[in-house]
Amino acid sequence: MDLFEKIENIKKEFEKNIDECLDAKRLEEIRTLYLGRKSEFTQILKSLASLPEETRRELGKKANDCKNYAASKIEELAKQLESRSEDKQRASLDVTLPGIIKKEGSLHPLTQTISRISDIFISLGFAIADGPEIETEFYNFEALNIPLDHPSRDAFDTFYIQGKYLLRSHTSNVQIRIMRETEPPIQVIMPGRVYRPDAVDASHSFMFHQVEGLMVDKKISFSDLKGILSIFCRSMFGEKTKTRLRPHFFPFTEPSVEIDISCIMCSGKGCRVCSGSGWLEIMGAGMVNPKVFKAVGYDNEKYKGFAFGMGVERIAMLSHGIDDIRLFYENDVRFLRQFV
CATH class of the missing domain: 1.20.1270 (Substrate Binding Domain Of Dnak; Chain:A; Domain 2)
Known part of the structure; x- marks a missing residue:
């Protein structure tokens, strides 16, 4: 072939x-x-x-x-x-079949709460600041007038990593860093995660969120603190919300107070949520201790300031009527869908 x-x-x-x-x-x-x-x-x-x-x-x-x-x-x-x-x-292709409806996601309720708190303080002239979650004893304790023998510095009350490094137990470390790097006036809030070795139950977690605030200038007074926080409480919980200040003790503020609001469940009449008192504790505050100003190099005769701090989970629980902090961390979509 x-x-x-x-x-x-x-x-x-x-x-x-x-x-x-x-x-x-x-x-x-x-x-x-x-x-x-x-x-x-x-x-x-x-x-x-x-x-x-x-x-x-x-x-x-x-x-x-x-x-x-x-x-x-x-x-x-x-x-x-x-x-x-x-x-x-x-x-x-059957065009008569119903389509697949994709469920919309949303921000986590804690993120929503932080955003709402931040928006209120931004409207009052505050800026937002951030800082490290792994910190030294100086920024987490010493500069805040928390001495070595203070209970919170015990290994059972703080997550120590190695040497003098630890997971911050509050966002106050950011206040110290800002004051050491910035001259007044200062007007900032500091949202973020904090860590404490608490046993997990309905009201405690080893990790939670805080929003702290700091205001420093030449003519800051206790009345400025009261006015700012009263506006915040009414904006957050409603115009009819009343505030109450009770004397307290914090090493980093002097004088120090606890801030209460009239119970949002019973309007101050007394119920199970407020244990019949008509009041709910929401945050701590006070005028910045002169020892803190000394640690950051500020002239205590020239500058005054106030600081405050609140737990985001507590604010969210009060705002939405949630009775167990663990719900925020379990990623149960049946719970989270309520906040879409």
Whole structure:
């Protein structure tokens, strides 16, 4: 059999295979068989160099024509198979079926609460500051007038990492860093995570969130503290909310107070939530202790200031009537969907 006959036979074999082809997988096999680098058409074209010129020209033309013919038939069938597949998909599509409704996500309730608290203080002229969660004893304790023998510095009450490094137990460390790096006036809030080795129960967690605030200038007074926090409480819990200040003790403020609000559940009449007192404790505050100013290098005769701090989880629990702090961390979508 000469090469001319061989080309004709390959063409007939190709036409038989292409007529019987019913799917894309088989078509790809045919493409490789007749157009691939190891196909018979390719081998014939490679062998032409050894033939006489006249024969080489005629045989080369015939082989190329057959190869181009095979390529066009394969391309044509590929389009037909693709069209059939699309038609089949359209035929199987039931347009009367209800669509798949994707559930919208939302910010976590604690993130929502931090944002709401931040918005209120931003409207009062406060900026937002942040700081490290891994801290030294100086920024977490010493500069805040918390001495070495204070209970909070015990290993049972603080997450120590190694040496004098620890996980911050409050965001007050950011107050110290800001005052050491900035000259007054200062008016900032500091939201963030804090860590204490508390046993987890309905009202305690080893990790929780705080928002602390600091205001320092030449003529800051206790009345500024009371006015700012009264506005915050009314903005956060409603215009009818009353505030009460009770004397307290914090090492980093002097004088120090606890801030209470009239119970948002019973409007101050007394209920289970407020233990019948009509009041709910929400934060601690006070005028910055002169020893803190000394630690950051401020002139206590020239500058005065106040600081406050609140637990975000407590604010969120009061705002939404939640009675178990663990719900915030369990990632139960049935709980979280309430805040979409």
